[in-house]
Amino acid sequence: MRTPAFFAAGALLLGLAAAPTQAASPALVAPGAPFRTFPADPPTTRELPTGEHIKIPPTANAMDCSQGPAGTVRGTRVMLTASHCVNTLPGFPEITGEFSVPVGDGYTRIGTREASNHVPLEAMLIFNPLAAARTADWGIVRIDDTVTDTNLSHSHDAAGHTRGNPVKLTGIRDFRTLRPGEVSVDNFGQPICKDGATTGRTCATQIGRSRNAVYSWNLGYKPGDSGGVNFDPRDGAVIGISSMAVGPVGKAQPADRIIEDAYGVPDGQVNEVFKVTESSAPRAEFTPSGVEEQRVDDEIRRLNPGYEPLEPRAEFRKAVGAAQRDARHLADKAVRGQFNRTEVEQAVDHHTEELTFWGSGVIAENLNEALGR
Known part of the structure; x- marks a missing residue:
């Protein structure tokens, strides 16, 4: 809610860059782009830590996340993301289950909740990393029929800056599914990059994995990056989606486990069921999250003359x-x-x-x- 060792993969990323093809409409579903959800009954005021209340616009209630990879499962177009991006969180207003993207001065709908797992509150707490490590964190958005999607992963950071070129996603990295409690380092030292709507593209190194986590060091997830795509810069394979971080350790929810859990797909058969979007349509001109946030802050100040937020x-x-x-x-x-x-x-x-x-x-x-x- 609006309140508050780098892997040198540059040359490899350039090698995977794909030239966008022309499409009838820009892609609103684009890996690494922002997406939003709003409460069904958005509050019109907010209580400050000081106890006083201020007026807020409906846009101040948006939940900020990033888009994961898009594809087709048994004839249905979907976008993979994080559970905590598509579900109501404890203590927050009930969300609608409809999802939109910031374009220009407004928001355009892209789809609805298709499926998700339940993440208990204790698995979201920063001081309980073991619970988070054991817990799956996935959500799936069903893409509206009128919405164009793309297989090109790219991102702008909060200030609207980009790093690197669009990367064509090629499929899902289908890891051997680990038993509950099992840990493996078969991915240790391998590269990983992510696209997110707050920090843009960053790359780092994988350090291990468990049944529902691929761990990395210094990938740098920040608020608003949740749900964004994580991929291997060597071949464009989707590794997972951004889930959470504790200090320099980042956790991505493995994409193969999302498909296995959500659709009952056997280990090793994920790419037979989930087909990454074939379209390389150019992405829409999404509003950078920093511009969006400044617009909300300006509106709050307009509604509350003399108000200055406390940090x-x-x-x-x-x-x-x-x-x-x-x-x-x-x-x-x-x-x-x-x-x-x-x-x-x-x-x-x-x-x-x-x-x-x-x-x-x-x-x-x-x-x-x-x-x-």
């Missing part, structure tokens, strides 16, 4: 500093024989409340970052 990390640092200053002051008084129990208890209560209040805001931001949203 939880900055406020938390201020609260820590104030607590440390008071602690030193009270310690000095105690050394001079001026200890006052009531004064100490009041200071402890005040600073505990402030640190808890702003700390919860920091945790919420960290959770969004861990989910790559």
Whole structure:
């Protein structure tokens, strides 16, 4: 929600670049592009950490994610992405199950929820990485009949900048399916790149995998990158979709496991069932997420004259500093024989409340970052 060792694959990416062909309409379903979902009944106000309420426009309630690979399964066109991009999250308003993309000053629908797995809340928490590692995180969008899709993976970062050329996706990397709890390093040292709508294209190195995770080092998922495609720059094979990160360790949901789980496909037969989109239509001119976010911020300021948003990390640092200053002051008084129990208890209560209040805001931001949203 709107609130808060690099693998040198450049030459290989250039080798996979595909020249876009002409199409009747630009591709709104494009791996690495942004997509959005909105609440069925969007709130018109938001409570700030300070307790006050501000007015917000409907667009402030958008859930920001990135598109994964598109293809056909048994005659149905679909786009693969993350579960937490297509489902209502605990504590947030119910979403519609319809998905759109930012183009120009508005949003254009691309499809509806086809299928997804359930991700329990504990698997989303940054301080419970083991639960996240064990949990599948996949969602599938059924593409509307009127919408053009493409097999070219590319992306703009939040500022609208691009890195590298469009890469033609060639199929799914069909790993040997691991048993629950099994870990393998058969992919250790292999390259991985991702396209996402916040950080654009980045490349890194795979370090291992489990049944529902391909791990990488320093791929750099950030909020809004969730659901975006991860691919092998050597051959364009789809590895997975961006799921979450804890520090420099990123987790991609393996694409082959999505098809196996969602459609009951046996191990080793994924590419017989899922066919990557054959069209290399040029992607639409999506609105960069930074431009979109600035537009929302401008509207919030227009609705709330004089409002300036507070930054939880900055406020938390201020609260820590104030607590440390008071602690030193009270310690000095105690050394001079001026200890006052009531004064100490009041200071402890005040600073505990402030640190808890702003700390919860920091945790919420960290959770969004861990989910790559």
